[in-house]
Amino acid sequence: MGNNISYERELAFQADRRKATTEFIKITSDLWYDKSIEIVLFKNQIIDRNVSDIIQLHEYAGEFVQKPISIFDSVEILRAINDLDLPPSKLDIGKLTYEYHSDNDQNFADVKTFVIDKLKNANDTEVVHPKDVILYGFGRIGRVLARELLVKTGKGNQLRLRAIVTNDMVDEGVLEKSASLLRTDSVHGKLMGTIDIDVNRNSLIINGTTVYFLSAENPAALDYTKYGISDALVIDNSGVFRNKADLEMHLKSKGVSKVMLTAPGKEIPNIVHGVNHLDHDPETNKIFAAASCTTNAIAPILKVIEDSLGIIKGHLETIHAYTNDQNLIDNAHEKYRRERTATLNMAISATDAGDAVSKIIPSLKGKLTSNAIRVPISNGSLAILNLEVRNKTSLDGINTILKKYALEGDLVEQIKYSLKKEMVSSDINGTSAPAIYDSKATIISPNEKNVVLYIWYDNEYGYSHQVIRLAKHMAKVRRFTYN
Known part of the structure; x- marks a missing residue:
């Protein structure tokens, strides 16, 4: 009898959760199409997602911040956002929900008071012209x-x-x-x-x-x-x-x-959004480059490690999906290794990402070597960073550093912190962050000064989102953001 009652409660909870998720989807759609307010959940896109997707994203968010992120709380906060007169914005509902439970010392009277306080600067932003x-x-x-x-x-x-x-x-x-x-x-x-x-x-x-x-x-x-x-x-x-x-x-x-x-450009600013975009004035720069997909993947991580631990030297190896520049069957090519069938062979290739990233982060000039291997998959790549750092660290230490940057600060759009134990390349398809840090794969040497980091990246989708972010910055159409 007790088991049946427990099971009925589980069914009722699942029904209530899916009903709340349906309301979540409706409010996020209304905010987007009626008010140009985009809702994301710890950088994950919400628009056009189904009920199961939204529930899974909430579960990931809870595991990420190590606190429950409830769909019921998210809906309550969304209702409060919908009641406010806000300009076009991009708001992270995951971060807001997390902070609502973390800011108990602020003694907010209710959810609406909390939301008003957090978004009080939204109307101070400049008017955006398309x-x-x-x-x-x-x-x-x-x-x-x-x-x-x-x-x-x-x-x-x-x-x-x-x-x-x-x-x-x-x-x-x-x-x-x-x-x-x-x-x-x-x-x-x-x-x-x-x-x-x-x-x-x-x-x-x-x-x-x-x-x-x-x-x-x-x-x-x-x-x-x-x-x-x-x-x-x-x-x-x-x-x-x-x-x-x-x-x-x-x-x-x-x-x-x-x-x-x-692509990487010559004689023009090469910019990785989130890392060095503020160094270039949108008013004066008429021509600029978004660098390469690999540079966009490694620059945010290298920036964090350089600022937090200091980098003495290192080597970058990219395991890159094949591209249209390679042959589908063996045929003549100006680069010998690319003559061979892309879908059947791993092929060593060159990359200038080591030099390119020093244009983004000047303190790394001369410190990195780099190479690449093209592999028989159509999308999804991996950068392996083998670094000697100035300050000693540990596995928990480096994971804590990167988790902090993935949760708050200037690189939240650029770094996704993966908790998966079984991460493989197909898992990253459709990830908007250009750098996905595989926290379960990191290696720290016994002397605590050599680290090996594994950074996944969707070399098409993730990079394209970086292009769009940079385009919005240089075109001066960036909205108010809370993430």
Whole structure:
């Protein structure tokens, strides 16, 4: 009899929890589409997630902060947020829920009083003016950027994707192929939305908004103002232009005011958002680069270790998914190892990430060597950092340091702290943080001055989110954030 009563209580609790989660989803959707307030849960995206996803994210959050993060508390805080008159914002409901239970000494009268206190500076932020965006190139990164920009458009208060430029002459066939590649991606799944083709206007209608497809061999020859586009940011992911002189051609076209390169750039600032973006003034920098996916993965972690323990020297080895630059079957290639079938071989490759990161963190100049191995998986990479540190540390010590940075401070969007014992590469697909610290894999030498850190990264999705974060900063459309 007692077991049956206990089981019935469990069923009732599960029903109540799923009902609360349904309300959680509704409020987060209303906040996003009605007020341009984006809710995340310890950096994890919430929009378009289902009930089971939200429950699992709450369980991860509770394990991460070692305190229960209840869906019932989250809903109560969301109700309070929804009652406030807030500007477009990005709010971490996980952190708010955690702090609500941690700030008992503040003696808040109720949840609403707590929320008002925590978000009191929200209306002090500058008014955000939306920025038109042009994607120059439509390869792997270009398409992931397009998907994320379109799904996260909301009311269009920040970045608005207005046009995509390709080398192909745009016709019905090109539009059909582009639409097909956007609808379904073998790695990242189906696009959350609808895509229609408008042949007469050379455009795709994505989630009801028009995105023009343009063709050009010379960026300077384009006139974007013909399409109602002005003061735009060009995100160049074509792989063709890498130096300042070439990228300046974009500024000669009508309707463009800034240019961003999704690769390491020459003679222009290379920026990893969260690490050195504040060193570069959005008012004066018209051309800038988002560095590489590997640099974005290692720079946040190296910044933490350098600031906390000091780095004497080290070696970086990246285990990187194969890319379109390799051959699917054995064939001639200018780089010999890349001649061999990408899906069957591990291939040693070069990376300049060791040198590149010293441009982001100057104190590391000359301290790091680096190399890479391409492996037969389509997405998901791993950086292994073998470092000699100045100050002694322990496994608990280094994990505590990185957990703190993942929970609060300037790198919360960049570092995800993994608690999984069985982490493998497919687990990280779709992670928006560029650096996923594998806390269960870290090795500390007996002398406590040599550490080996394992940093996973989604070299497409995580990197694309870094590109978008940097684009928002340089375009001056960053909202009030609480994370």
